[in-house]
Amino acid sequence: MAVLAALVLWTGALGFVLFAANVMRAPVAAVERADAIVVLTGGQSRIKEGARLLKDGFGGRLLISGVNAQTGQRDLVRLSGLDNRTFNCCVDLGYTALNTIGNASETQTWARQHRYRSLIVVTSNYHMPRTLVELSRTLPNVRLIPHTVTPAAFDTEAWWLSPVTMRNLVAEYVKFLPSAARFALHRAVMPFDSGAVATANGGDGSRT
Numbered sequence: 001m002a003v004l005a006a007l008v009l010w011t012g013a014l015g016f017v018l019f020a021a022n023v024m025r026a027p028v029a030a031v032e033r034a035d036a037i038v039v040l041t042g043g044q045s046r047i048k049e050g051a052r053l054l055k056d057g058f059g060g061r062l063l064i065s066g067v068n069a070q071t072g073q074r075d076l077v078r079l080s081g082l083d084n085r086t087f088n089c090c091v092d093l094g095y096t097a098l099n100t101i102g103n104a105s106e107t108q109t110w111a112r113q114h115r116y117r118s119l120i121v122v123t124s125n126y127h128m129p130r131t132l133v134e135l136s137r138t139l140p141n142v143r144l145i146p147h148t149v150t151p152a153a154f155d156t157e158a159w160w161l162s163p164v165t166m167r168n169l170v171a172e173y174v175k176f177l178p179s180a181a182r183f184a185l186h187r188a189v190m191p192f193d194s195g196a197v198a199t200a201n202g203g204d205g206s207r208t
Contacts, residue, residue, distance in 0.1 A: 051080035104134035
């Protein structure tokens, strides 16, 4: 029993190290255009970066998913840095998502409504693996192109020595495991396009 417990702990620790090393690499930037862009809320930098991608023509429309009900459009226009004309024309706001599963459901509805086949996904670096897992589950035939944003408070050089960074990484890893298990179960019973998630260099493959 002790050996089994030690094996589980060792496996979990190794998995965390691999997870953390993966997400703390240099930011992944979208290098190709997509039908549209989706930003998962959780920081001003995510919204600003999604708006920049829209302005630079990387996608034709932008969804900001998981907007707080208390946040008005005027606040989001200010945070995005977009002019009112561009915002009113090409930005959609999702208010129903309360977590990453909700983000995936909200994005699924929006993407199907517009018949999008490719999306640039903008979220924090530590949040990207779980985001791609959940979106791949709800949108198996949509190409997902990751674009990560590193929080200003994160220590990217020596993340293992930073209490703030380590706390966020551990919490996210714990959340990622059940998402990965759900995805594996879903993939076992449903067809899946393995090329739906783009790698950092623009090729095909899974980042999770």
